[in-house]
Amino acid sequence: MILLxxxxxxxxxxxxxxxxxxxxxxxxxxxxxxxSGAGKSTLLRLLYRAELPxxxxxxxxxxxxxxxxxxxxxxxxxxxxxxxxxxxxxxRRTVGENVAFVLSLLDVADREQQRLxxxxxxxxxxxxxxxxxxxxxxxxxxxRVSIARAxxxxxxxxxxxxxTGNLDPDRSxxxxxxxxxxxxxxxxxxxxTHDRSLIAAHPARTLLLERGSLVRDGWGVAS
Amino acid sequence: MGxxxxxxxxxREVRRQLRExxxxxxxxxxxxxxxxxxxxxxxxxxxxxxxxxxxxTGAAKVVATGRTEEGVAAARSALLDRFPGITAELxxxxxxxxxxxxxxxxxxxxxxxxxxSSFPTLLNVTVSASQEESVVTLLRTQQGISLVESSRTxxxxxxxxxxxxxxxxxxxxFVLLGGCCVVVLLVIRLLVxxxxxEISIMRLIGAHEGAIRLPYVVCGSMLGIVGGLLGLxxxxxxxxxxxxxxxxxxxxxRLAVTLPLAGCVVGVLGATLGLAALPEEP
Numbered sequence: 431m432i433l434l435x436x437x438x439x440x441x442x443x444x445x446x447x448x449x450x451x452x453x454x455x456x457x458x459x460x461x462x463x464x465x466s467g468a469g470k471s472t473l474l475r476l477l478y479r480a481e482l483p484x485x486x487x488x489x490x491x492x493x494x495x496x497x498x499x500x501x502x503x504x505x506x507x508x509x510x511x512x513x514x515x516x517x518x519x520x521x522r523r524t525v526g527e528n529v530a531f532v533l534s535l536l537d538v539a540d541r542e543q544q545r546l547x548x549x550x551x552x553x554x555x556x557x558x559x560x561x562x563x564x565x566x567x568x569x570x571x572x573x574r575v576s577i578a579r580a581x582x583x584x585x586x587x588x589x590x591x592x593x594t595g596n597l598d599p600d601r602s603x604x605x606x607x608x609x610x611x612x613x614x615x616x617x618x619x620x621x622x623t624h625d626r627s628l629i630a631a632h633p634a635r636t637l638l639l640e641r642g643s644l645v646r647d648g649w650g651v652a653s
Numbered sequence: 654m655g656x657x658x659x660x661x662x663x664x665r666e667v668r669r670q671l672r673e674x675x676x677x678x679x680x681x682x683x684x685x686x687x688x689x690x691x692x693x694x695x696x697x698x699x700x701x702x703x704x705x706x707x708x709x710t711g712a713a714k715v716v717a718t719g720r721t722e723e724g725v726a727a728a729r730s731a732l733l734d735r736f737p738g739i740t741a742e743l744x745x746x747x748x749x750x751x752x753x754x755x756x757x758x759x760x761x762x763x764x765x766x767x768x769x770s771s772f773p774t775l776l777n778v779t780v781s782a783s784q785e786e787s788v789v790t791l792l793r794t795q796q797g798i799s800l801v802e803s804s805r806t807x808x809x810x811x812x813x814x815x816x817x818x819x820x821x822x823x824x825x826x827f828v829l830l831g832g833c834c835v836v837v838l839l840v841i842r843l844l845v846x847x848x849x850x851e852i853s854i855m856r857l858i859g860a861h862e863g864a865i866r867l868p869y870v871v872c873g874s875m876l877g878i879v880g881g882l883l884g885l886x887x888x889x890x891x892x893x894x895x896x897x898x899x900x901x902x903x904x905x906x907r908l909a910v911t912l913p914l915a916g917c918v919v920g921v922l923g924a925t926l927g928l929a930a931l932p933e934e935p
Contacts, residue, residue: 501861503860504856504860504861504862506859507856507857510859518854520851520855522851531859532857534662535858535859535861536865537662537663579858648917
């Protein structure tokens with residue numbers, strides 16, 4: 431599903447990712463971890479093609495991301511569910527409209543949109559906040575709206591950047607259970623987190639980044 | 654985008670953008686209305702002049718005036734001797750007075766109260782275009798004639814003035830439409846800049862460039878079309894008022910299509926240029 435070969439990314443000559451290579455199979459659940467500034471978010475940005483690598487090759491779902499034209503990038507992103515660290519909610523739209531927006535891009539009928547939005551918001555415990563605007567929500571609620579938006583179109587691959595960063599421990603574990611559930615249904619899930627306790631509680635394949643380099647690829651938290 | 658070019662998402666976005674364009678959008682609409690009404694009015698004036706005043710009917714009118722009825726009658730005789738086939742009607746001062754009274758009914762009481770001597774004797778000659786010059790030359794040599802004017806000479810004067818007026822008016826119309834284009838450009842640019850975050854998020858969740866840009870272009874075209882329709886309404890109102898004075902002034906069906914279309918073109922052009930503010934992706 432994901433293949434990185436010697437990927438390097440620099441920001442103004444400061445290396446953010448250094449020669450990282452790994453592969454993630456379809457249907458896998460993988461944690462990407464490391465301290466703040468280790469390069470987790472940069473790696474995710476490369477994976478949803480918000481950035482292009484300076485060197486190396488990235489393939490997602492069999493497509494070389496550097497070869498995609500503008501339209502293909504949009505089509506590619508439609509197959510992803512991305513949970514952004516800073517939520518990236520459309521602030522002029524309500525919770526319901528934010529989640530429905532990705533469905534409207536696919537021209538899903540209004541009634542079907544309403545049904546899917548209700549189901550996913552119910553799953554996130556936000557069914558009573560449909561008409562609220564993002565600024566009226568707590569950080570945790572905004573995070574859950576962002577997750578709902580990522581999951582509503584049942585993507586092939588979910589990329590989550592610190593998805594539990596604003597959630598209390600109970601909500602965090604509920605969310606991880608949800609990710610496990612959608613992974614069980616066949617979706618590939620890559621979760622970037624610095625929270626080692628989360629990985630310890632939900633052990634899975636874990637990629638450890640340090641200063642932009644991949645230093646460990648193994649199961650669970652290293653002892 | 655589900656196959657269709659303009660879908661529910663587009664219309665939703667367009668409605669939102671029209672709402673958000675606010676006062677700036679209203680200014681754009683008003684400016685388009687003024688320019689299209691001006692352009693349309695110009696075209697109507699041009700058509701009216703061409704049909705009513707500058708039409709080539711094949712015959713020319715030559716009008717001569719004299720101080721005395723006898724002098725003008727002598728000139729008429731000389732004219733008919735030289736050009737037997739032409740029509741030359743002599744109008745005595747009383748006849749001229751009554752004719753003017755019929756042409757200007759509002760002034761009729763005042764005109765008819767004046768003494769006959771206030772009006773000249775008039776010779777009204779209808780000639781073919783080929784004879785016009787010779788008739789004018791002959792009448793100017795007659796003792797009893799003080800003034801000779803020909804309709805073709807007047808038409809030439811009117812045509813010249815009309816051409817200059819149309820040229821200046823057209824330049825003004827294009828400048829106004831250019832101004833409209835700039836205003837629409839600024840409206841769309843403001844919308845794009847205020848939506849910059851939103852647009853980058855839309856891209857990140859898979860919106861096509863077309864789906865992002867199209868609502869802005871449609872919004873621009875809507876501003877133009879509404880402006881064009883408003884311009885048409887304005888023009889209709891002016892024409893209806895003018896008809897009371899000049900009955901020959903009329904509207905053309907093609908204007909009902911052209912004005913909103915011109916507004917639409919201006920809107921689309923302005924919006925397309927305004928979208929240059931849209932940041933590119935890597």
